[in-house]
Amino acid sequence: MKYIKQNDHIAYLVYAAADMAAGAGRRPAAEYSGCCGLTVADTHKYLPLWHRLQNSLRQTDFSTCTVDQVLAILETVAAGIPYSTAASGGGNISLYDHSRLTAALAVCLCRYFAVAGISDYRSWCAGAKKSRSRTVPAFLLVDGDLAGALPALHGRSIFVEVLLEHCLGELFAAVGLSRVHLLYSDGGRFYLLAPNIPVVTGLLETAAAAVNDWLRRQFGAALYLTLAWQEADAGALMELTDGRLCNDNPHCARPKKQVSKKKE
Structure with a gap:
């Protein structure tokens, strides 16, 4: 350097x-x-x-x-x-x-x-x-959940994964990010790492609405996408290892609760 x-x-x-x-x-x-x-x-x-x-x-x-x-x-x-x-x-x-x-x-x-x-x-x-x-909140931990009638799709994991890939593609395209920002994806749940800037949060909301509009046209009210996010600094992120640990990392707790509340 x-x-x-x-x-x-x-x-x-x-x-x-x-x-x-x-x-x-x-x-x-x-x-x-x-x-x-x-x-x-x-x-x-x-x-x-x-x-x-x-x-x-x-x-x-x-x-x-x-x-x-x-x-x-x-x-x-x-x-x-x-x-x-x-x-x-x-x-x-x-x-x-x-x-x-x-x-x-x-x-x-x-x-x-x-x-x-x-x-x-x-x-x-x-x-x-x-x-x-290390203390500036430069990052967003984004929690997404493709929810609804997923139990009815049990045994059709390939279909769920393909559907999730479509949703992720729409989100990445809207926000101007790539798959390097995908921390974890499995069973309809995913975590993204995004820059914490106002335009990104606005684009995430717009993209989620567009995805849900498409899901309604394809599946009615059976499936929908929920998104929530939490700002984080470098210190918080250094407690993460890979996407698997988003499942029990405290910095993922708030967006997970927000997603659960939106599903109620």
């Missing part, structure tokens, strides 16, 4: 985001038992994966591809690689999950700083104001 001259270089955002994502991955080893297919000792298996990644990227037209397409390439290569190079392997998440979370955090920081009029990324992410940057 010392060789970067511009105070507003995006590398500082990525640096801060990677530090937050690494903090989120520092958990007891028992919580990550078997999370990655490879270990640090499997050195002979890494070179073929590196070659696969190189070949995939060479064949990618970055002038037309989407973030989600690049994400899919990274997943095929890095989902089984541990992020930590520590010999003990304790508290590990995959390199894919770490990279995805880093990207999501960096985007949120960038958009939050832009609205706040902050352009001195060096000071806020790696300098004198770094500690202050």
Whole structure:
């Protein structure tokens, strides 16, 4: 970082985001038992994966591809690689999950700083104001639930997942985000990480209304989407590891209660 001259270089955002994502991955080893297919000792298996990644990227037209397409390439290569190079392997998440979370955090920081009029990324992410940057509520934890007659769809999990993917696609398109911001998705429930700026909350409300309008046309009142969100700072996010822990993380409690109340 010392060789970067511009105070507003995006590398500082990525640096801060990677530090937050690494903090989120520092958990007891028992919580990550078997999370990655490879270990640090499997050195002979890494070179073929590196070659696969190189070949995939060479064949990618970055002038037309989407973030989600690049994400899919990274997943095929890095989902089984541990992020930590520590010999003990304790508290590990995959390199894919770490990279995805880093990207999501960096985007949120960038958009939050832009609205706040902050352009001195060096000071806020790696300098004198770094500690202050951990306390600003730059993030939104968004809790979504595709609810209604889901019990009637028991055994049709593929249908539910496809339907949820459609809803997520509409939300991402409306807010201008990608799948890197998806923390967790299962059984009609999902958690997103979004920048805490006024335009995003407004777009989320508009997008949810549009999705529900489509659901009413397709299924009547049987299915509907509920959304709620909670602002969070970096300290709160560093208590998260992956989307699974949103189920019992205290910072997810408020949006979960809001979603439950909307379903009543």
